[in-house]
Amino acid sequence: MDPDEEYSIHDEDHIGPNTDTSDAELMVEPYPVSDAHSGERDSSCGPSEASINIIKSEYVLSQGDRLDNRSPLKRQAAETHNYRPFKRQKGVVNSEYLELLNSDINDAAHRVCLDDEVDLPASQLGLTQWSSIEKQLLFEALSRLGRYDLPGIVARISTKSEVEVQQYIHILDGAANSRRSNLHRSFLESAEFPAAVELSQQCCHAQEEAADAISFRQERREEQREELKWGAKWDITPSVAREIARRLDNGESDTEDAPHFAQLFHLSNWLGLSERLFMNSSIPGSNWNYVDDKQPSVWATAFDDFYSLAVSVTRRLVQTTLFISMSRIRAKREVRPATRDIVRRKDVEAAVASLGMMANSHEVWRSIARRLRLDVFEDPPDSDGEHVDDEPMAYEEIEEQLSVEPELSDEQVSGKEVLKFAVPPVEDTDGDDADDDDSEQAYDTGIDSEAAQQEVEQQNDEEYEIIREMDEVLHYSSASIPDVRSAKRGLKLRISTERQQEAQADLHDEFASYQAENEMWDILRKKPPMELPKVQSPGPVQRSHLDVESVYPLGRDWATKLAFYEEWETLDNKEGSVSDADDDDDDDDDDDDVDVDIDDDME
Numbered sequence: 001m002d003p004d005e006e007y008s009i010h011d012e013d014h015i016g017p018n019t020d021t022s023d024a025e026l027m028v029e030p031y032p033v034s035d036a037h038s039g040e041r042d043s044s045c046g047p048s049e050a051s052i053n054i055i056k057s058e059y060v061l062s063q064g065d066r067l068d069n070r071s072p073l074k075r076q077a078a079e080t081h082n083y084r085p086f087k088r089q090k091g092v093v094n095s096e097y098l099e100l101l102n103s104d105i106n107d108a109a110h111r112v113c114l115d116d117e118v119d120l121p122a123s124q125l126g127l128t129q130w131s132s133i134e135k136q137l138l139f140e141a142l143s144r145l146g147r148y149d150l151p152g153i154v155a156r157i158s159t160k161s162e163v164e165v166q167q168y169i170h171i172l173d174g175a176a177n178s179r180r181s182n183l184h185r186s187f188l189e190s191a192e193f194p195a196a197v198e199l200s201q202q203c204c205h206a207q208e209e210a211a212d213a214i215s216f217r218q219e220r221r222e223e224q225r226e227e228l229k230w231g232a233k234w235d236i237t238p239s240v241a242r243e244i245a246r247r248l249d250n251g252e253s254d255t256e257d258a259p260h261f262a263q264l265f266h267l268s269n270w271l272g273l274s275e276r277l278f279m280n281s282s283i284p285g286s287n288w289n290y291v292d293d294k295q296p297s298v299w300a301t302a303f304d305d306f307y308s309l310a311v312s313v314t315r316r317l318v319q320t321t322l323f324i325s326m327s328r329i330r331a332k333r334e335v336r337p338a339t340r341d342i343v344r345r346k347d348v349e350a351a352v353a354s355l356g357m358m359a360n361s362h363e364v365w366r367s368i369a370r371r372l373r374l375d376v377f378e379d380p381p382d383s384d385g386e387h388v389d390d391e392p393m394a395y396e397e398i399e400e401q402l403s404v405e406p407e408l409s410d411e412q413v414s415g416k417e418v419l420k421f422a423v424p425p426v427e428d429t430d431g432d433d434a435d436d437d438d439s440e441q442a443y444d445t446g447i448d449s450e451a452a453q454q455e456v457e458q459q460n461d462e463e464y465e466i467i468r469e470m471d472e473v474l475h476y477s478s479a480s481i482p483d484v485r486s487a488k489r490g491l492k493l494r495i496s497t498e499r500q501q502e503a504q505a506d507l508h509d510e511f512a513s514y515q516a517e518n519e520m521w522d523i524l525r526k527k528p529p530m531e532l533p534k535v536q537s538p539g540p541v542q543r544s545h546l547d548v549e550s551v552y553p554l555g556r557d558w559a560t561k562l563a564f565y566e567e568w569e570t571l572d573n574k575e576g577s578v579s580d581a582d583d584d585d586d587d588d589d590d591d592d593d594v595d596v597d598i599d600d601d602m603e
Helices: 049-056 097-112 132-145 150-157 163-182 201-233 238-252 265-277 300-333 343-354 362-364 368-373 397-403 410-415 432-442 451-459 462-473 485-524
Strands: 123-125 128-130 294-298
Touching: 097 201, 097 485, 123 163, 128 132, 128 163, 132 150, 132 163, 150 163, 201 300, 201 485, 238 265, 265 294, 265 368, 294 300, 300 343, 362 368, 362 397, 368 397, 462 485
Parallel strands: none
Antiparallel strands: 123 128
């Protein structure tokens, strides 16, 4: 028996009180996943006979066994996958790794990574005071969002307006342009910009083991809290869902006894969607058969959250619909006093549009096979489970069969037409020699072609790349560089210098990755299975004032050349106006109308 099966949520944590991490716990509030959660994760590796029977019956979409197209629809239990690479392993919680995890969680929650070594003094720009923490938040947001996402930057700072942020960025941009115009390079070389470090696969596996130990312990505590809150029905498995549905249908369970969300949701259908759609991908990492042998289940707290969302969205939609209906009725009663208090379909559609909600779910279900990487088959397996050698349907075919295209009017069809420009055929002429001469003249570098080819063959790879970049600047761009030997020599020198700076940056990045991996192994309290190749320090950064941008503009100021348009100038005025013909109050038989007693004083 797998030792994991002997563990109960009532038992003590697998970390004893004698360890130094017995009191370690994640600092964040545990929140169960809102998607399907595999129940009883600590089970044996092979799928049970019950799960095999479920796979055999009523199935059109492939299960985990069908990931290989050659796999038969009917399999014996012995043929199932006994090795599950995604099964987590228990271990001892590493307190240092837990501290690192909590630090990253804190940074993610605040959406900022503040470096204590950076000390930005407070200053004043015009009438605006900038504190040290505000500057750190500003530069952190600039590095992550870019200078043009002003609303995002303001949201992260939260204490400055868009005008104040734009003023600060404008001053920074002016200082950078002034330094660049004085033929000075940036304050920092490429090697001094911090880059993302790379860790070896061995180190990543060791981190996964440490994360598994924390995940196991945190999950056990969450399960204990769930059971304390919901009792025996804390984990809604297929059997629990069927039992709840049976009691509700037979009236055996009181309203207070059954979960409130069970009176709104068909729990079995939710679990079926998770089993056959959301967790049934053809990719092993997203298929529940490769993660655990138990059928997917959903925690009661997740259903409770979905219930709260459904009630909240419904209330907001009804409130918005009534507001739009009252506005329409009040405006219309000034012309037609006999207008009735009726909520029409277009009021609901306007409410849905104003809330930014989807009008229907056809597109979501139409593209779900491609989005979730599902294998869909035209015909289900035979009742006797005979093997069928059918290939999965193509995603285009699935989307075509599931598409529900509404009938469009002539104006809508004409509005959707796309102009196709035909390329005129090239006629054969007798001027081929002249065209060849023009081509040679257009791409002539001033060096004999045969001599240039021999020279390139004698150069090393680095020299060849430099020549390629120089030719690209000279002949395939609009740079106004004179075609003289001195200009070419200066351009070649600048390209060579920039490539040396890039190589220097690569060396510094490699050394930073080496240091970071050594630090990570120290945190994990392990030694790498194979000794890491030592990386020598690249030494001080070599600086240079030569760059290609001084002779060939790279278009950094492209934003200054854009024409600004007001929002109303970008609106599409081709939409036809909505006719009020369907507002006839004499239409009592309109199926889309709903008689509602609307209080005119309701706000």
